[in-house]
Amino acid sequence: MQAQTLLRIQGIDKSFPGVKALNNACLNVYAGRVMALMGENGAGKSTLMKVLTGIYSKDQGTIEYLGNAVTFKGPKDSEEAGISIIHQELNLIDNLTIAENIFLGCEFVNRFGKIDWAKMYREADKLLAKLGVKHSSRTLAGELSIGELQMVEIAKAISFKSRVIIMDEPTDALTDTETESLFKIIRELTAEGCGIVYISHRIKEIFEICDDVTVLRDGEFIGESAVADLNEDRLIEMMVGRRLDEYYPHLEKARGETRLTVSNLSGSGVHNVNFTLYAGEILGVSGLMGAGRSELMKVIYGALPKTAGEVRLNGKIVENRSEQDGLQNGIVYISEDRKGDGLVLGMSVKENMTLTALQHFSQYGYIQKGAERLAVDDFILLFNIKTPNRDQQIGLLSGGNQQKVAIAKGLMTRPQVLILDEPTRGVDVGAKKEIYQLINKFKNEGLSIILVSSEMPEVLGMSDRILVMHEGEISSEFMRGAATQEQLLAAAIGKNGHN
Numbered sequence: 001m002q003a004q005t006l007l008r009i010q011g012i013d014k015s016f017p018g019v020k021a022l023n024n025a026c027l028n029v030y031a032g033r034v035m036a037l038m039g040e041n042g043a044g045k046s047t048l049m050k051v052l053t054g055i056y057s058k059d060q061g062t063i064e065y066l067g068n069a070v071t072f073k074g075p076k077d078s079e080e081a082g083i084s085i086i087h088q089e090l091n092l093i094d095n096l097t098i099a100e101n102i103f104l105g106c107e108f109v110n111r112f113g114k115i116d117w118a119k120m121y122r123e124a125d126k127l128l129a130k131l132g133v134k135h136s137s138r139t140l141a142g143e144l145s146i147g148e149l150q151m152v153e154i155a156k157a158i159s160f161k162s163r164v165i166i167m168d169e170p171t172d173a174l175t176d177t178e179t180e181s182l183f184k185i186i187r188e189l190t191a192e193g194c195g196i197v198y199i200s201h202r203i204k205e206i207f208e209i210c211d212d213v214t215v216l217r218d219g220e221f222i223g224e225s226a227v228a229d230l231n232e233d234r235l236i237e238m239m240v241g242r243r244l245d246e247y248y249p250h251l252e253k254a255r256g257e258t259r260l261t262v263s264n265l266s267g268s269g270v271h272n273v274n275f276t277l278y279a280g281e282i283l284g285v286s287g288l289m290g291a292g293r294s295e296l297m298k299v300i301y302g303a304l305p306k307t308a309g310e311v312r313l314n315g316k317i318v319e320n321r322s323e324q325d326g327l328q329n330g331i332v333y334i335s336e337d338r339k340g341d342g343l344v345l346g347m348s349v350k351e352n353m354t355l356t357a358l359q360h361f362s363q364y365g366y367i368q369k370g371a372e373r374l375a376v377d378d379f380i381l382l383f384n385i386k387t388p389n390r391d392q393q394i395g396l397l398s399g400g401n402q403q404k405v406a407i408a409k410g411l412m413t414r415p416q417v418l419i420l421d422e423p424t425r426g427v428d429v430g431a432k433k434e435i436y437q438l439i440n441k442f443k444n445e446g447l448s449i450i451l452v453s454s455e456m457p458e459v460l461g462m463s464d465r466i467l468v469m470h471e472g473e474i475s476s477e478f479m480r481g482a483a484t485q486e487q488l489l490a491a492a493i494g495k496n497g498h499n
Contacts, residue, residue: 108120121137
């Protein structure tokens, strides 16, 4: 028997100045089923959800909910109708309790019109227990981890008793245990007849939790299929419009002279680290969360203080006591948190890209605007950054395009060592391939690259050598082709690997 169609979105067009974001976009959501909404960054997924919930008005097309044509005036309107959305960007207030955040604007009131606090905390505690969150609902949101905040957002959506729940990258900040709890909740919700829209770049999750998949590409509807009728290769092909036969395009190149030497380095969370990096080499750094990978990179760069040891660049000792020192000495660190550390979301593409390299465009105390614009346009072209123009606010770009700007910003300073910390986190498969190709281009030009990644296939696929960290120390080193995922994992948990 065919499942009831709760939501039918057909032929949606939406344009912004200089960009057609949606062109004949479509999506169906069925009762008791999970619909994956897939596509590269910039494919129009978030725009379509904003049109659905009334944040944006549509230029053309129809939205039918429970058999009736609807146009929502805003998220509150769609929530009241039974459609709720869990955004990738969290919208919680730190100095309110969990319960206050969950029921904000929908508080329980007693017969005297006063807030029924006892009932509110009781109902919130039930939701938290259902999601496996161990905190009391009286805890302030500001005391929670990112993963716990995400679970509160999910509790908030469930509290509306919605028929359709949209989850935008819901597991991005969750641990494996929290992800299992979420999947359990999704199965309970679908068993109760809810329809779920599941937006994620994690393709493995699509095959684990979703029943159907809808693919958008460049704002257009490509197709809808049962997940059971697809495999990963076919799904990727639908998303990017081409086969990705070689997902990790490793470039064979003889390494050059010694570029960076790290000797007995200790600092915040890092103990007695030794390694060498060569010109034209990609050095992968693997390890579990909390192993000290990012801390090591920040000590080398100057963002965290060192307590012992030395760093030599081209044979000369460099003292990086600040990030400015790191940049001056030719070492660039691209943070895993591009929004927190890497970019200023309210500024333009141009302003972000040249922020740390303005001295290269300055003469007699004045910025050479023409040279700056020319350099930015060159990088936009080279990196295939999808933006209407260089003056576009960077917060309006997709995650993959923001990441390309963050890398371009580092390269603007003309470094000798480029440290990339989780460069493809939250980036879709097509943009990942483009980033890998850029990394290879810089490697070919002799740049020394350190690639820090939690994705073992990425480290194995792109690196010439791999260091594995465990509890702030390097536990193993592998040459390319000499390691498997199992060996990396064994080294990451402290079992002896092969050097």
